[in-house]
Amino acid sequence: MPNPSVEDIKAMVFQLPLGELIVLMAEIEEKVENFTMMQLADTGFDEWNDPEEDIYELET
Incomplete structure (x- = not known):
């Protein structure tokens, strides 16, 4: 069964x-x-994804 179209959904909704x-x-x-x-x-x-701003990463 194909997905209902937007028009089909609107028709059903307006019947509620x-x-x-x-x-x-x-x-x-x-x-x-x-x-x-x-x-x-x-x-x-x-x-936060900027590696240069990673101040909590310790370099050892």
Whole structure:
């Protein structure tokens, strides 16, 4: 069975009762927020990957 298209999914979603639609929207919003925060956090760790900034690595 092929994956449903976006239009197929929208048609199914719009058939949901209002309460279920509200719950689904909240879950989607949370997932998008988490994804966005992870992308932002990922850029903050770039400086940690700089070997010249590795002040805790002891040379022996």
